[in-house]
Amino acid sequence: MTKARLLRLSVVLVSIFMILLIIVYWDNVGTAHFYLHTSFSRPHSPGAIPGITAGEDWEALPDVDEFLAKLLSSSLKQNSSIPRKTEQLLVQGSSKPVVSNLEENVRGYDWSAHNDRNSLDQEKLQIERQRTLREFCANSSFTFPTKERSFDDIPNYELNHLIVDDRHGIIYCYVPKVACTNWKRVMIVLSESLLNQGVPYQNPLDIPREHVHNTSTHLTFNKFWRRYGKFSRHLMKIKLKKYTKFLFVRDPFVRLISAFRSKFELENEEFYRRFAIPMLKLYSNHTNLPTSVSEAFGAGLKVSFSDFIQYLLDPRTEKMAPFNEHWRQVYRLCHPCQIDYDFIGKLETLDEDAAYLLQLLKVDRLLRFPPSYRNRTASSWEDNWFAKIPLAWRQQLYKLYEADFVLFDYPKPENLLKD
Numbered sequence: 166m167t168k169a170r171l172l173r174l175s176v177v178l179v180s181i182f183m184i185l186l187i188i189v190y191w192d193n194v195g196t197a198h199f200y201l202h203t204s205f206s207r208p209h210s211p212g213a214i215p216g217i218t219a220g221e222d223w224e225a226l227p228d229v230d231e232f233l234a235k236l237l238s239s240s241l242k243q244n245s246s247i248p249r250k251t252e253q254l255l256v257q258g259s260s261k262p263v264v265s266n267l268e269e270n271v272r273g274y275d276w277s278a279h280n281d282r283n284s285l286d287q288e289k290l291q292i293e294r295q296r297t298l299r300e301f302c303a304n305s306s307f308t309f310p311t312k313e314r315s316f317d318d319i320p321n322y323e324l325n326h327l328i329v330d331d332r333h334g335i336i337y338c339y340v341p342k343v344a345c346t347n348w349k350r351v352m353i354v355l356s357e358s359l360l361n362q363g364v365p366y367q368n369p370l371d372i373p374r375e376h377v378h379n380t381s382t383h384l385t386f387n388k389f390w391r392r393y394g395k396f397s398r399h400l401m402k403i404k405l406k407k408y409t410k411f412l413f414v415r416d417p418f419v420r421l422i423s424a425f426r427s428k429f430e431l432e433n434e435e436f437y438r439r440f441a442i443p444m445l446k447l448y449s450n451h452t453n454l455p456t457s458v459s460e461a462f463g464a465g466l467k468v469s470f471s472d473f474i475q476y477l478l479d480p481r482t483e484k485m486a487p488f489n490e491h492w493r494q495v496y497r498l499c500h501p502c503q504i505d506y507d508f509i510g511k512l513e514t515l516d517e518d519a520a521y522l523l524q525l526l527k528v529d530r531l532l533r534f535p536p537s538y539r540n541r542t543a544s545s546w547e548d549n550w551f552a553k554i555p556l557a558w559r560q561q562l563y564k565l566y567e568a569d570f571v572l573f574d575y576p577k578p579e580n581l582l583k584d
Contacts, residue, residue, distance in 0.1 A: 302502035324386035338499035411508035
């Protein structure tokens with residue numbers, strides 16, 4: 166009887182072990198095939214990221230996590246001898262890309278040279294940004310929705326903005342209207358997740374915009390369940406501990422202006438049907454609206470910035486559906502109080518932050534971050550855009566986005582919140 170029990174136990178253990186092996190080796194973009202060579206992926210080497218020590222703020226992993234971590238580590242050792250195909254210096258051509266997308270045509274690229282701001286101490290800047298974020302996440306007197314929940318409490322569908330590059334051990338949380346198109350292009354090049362005539366893209370700007378925003382192009386956390394089943398959360402936690410995690414943010418009100426400009430001032434069929442038509446009916450008392458955006462624009466029927474603000478403040482809006490990602494708060498997209506980000510970039514210092522981040526990731530020899538746009542929506546525009554918005558609306562709007570202002574150390578726009 167005892168031998169029979171031992172035999173059954175052995176079979177169960179072997180089965181579990183084989184299942185875990187299958188998970189690890191499942192596909193060629195899985196964890197077993199990444200090349201972890203970043204300078205500050207946890208566990209950090211001394212001095213890699215000032216102010217962050219190895220294992221800081223991380224609790225001991227459960228037994229299953231520890232087992233998976235050891236298994237993944239052994240897989241890394243086995244793959245350490247495999248040469249990296251992309252470890253080569255990319256020659257950046259001087260020719261400008263052909264930009265066919267309407268939005269990019271309107272904006273245009275800034276191909277002028279950018280001088281490094283030697284006075285900007287990037288290391289100290291990162292320390293300060295991370296300290297501010299951690300302090301307010303830990304401050305019990307500062308509250309906002311979802312702040313107190315744990316990572317395990319976050320539904321899978323809310324993890325769809327976390328893009329994973331297993332080849333280099335990088336996780337990027339993208340925020341729309343914060344240079345996310347070009348950062349997605351960078352992630353495609355690094356992960357080799359998209360081929361051009363059988364060859365991985367090497368220049369980010371060669372990647373067509375329609376492919377950049379195709380969800381099938383990227384491996385995101387919300388897809389882990391389909392790949393790894395009940396082990397998906399364990400693998401997420403391991404990657405969050407070992408990989409380098411970054412995001413880029415922007416002044417919340419300026420981001421809203423940028424979203425309005427690109428989605429409602431330019432002809433966008435999807436946003437016209439999904440959002441503009443309801444806004445025009447609810448807040449501008451229009452009826453019998455054209456079914457196409459071109460007809461609407463031809464008739465002078467456009468959503469006003471005032472309509473857009475009313476839509477954001479209307480309590481009925483989120484009862485119907487969550488905010489669209491282009492105006493959803495960053496704390497809801499990237500969960501900064503549940504995920505300990507290693508790098509916080511800002512659009513206001515994009516050129517410097519991007520160059521510094523690529524150096525820290527040790528991929529600056531592989532690519533350069535694409536040039537910035539001209540006529541980027543600037544914070545100096547806020548006064549003009551909000552001039553016709555009632556004071557009470559501005560104050561309500563600030564409360565709606567206050568967490569993003571505070572967590573990422575953007576000054577409260579006092580000039581817009583007072584008479």
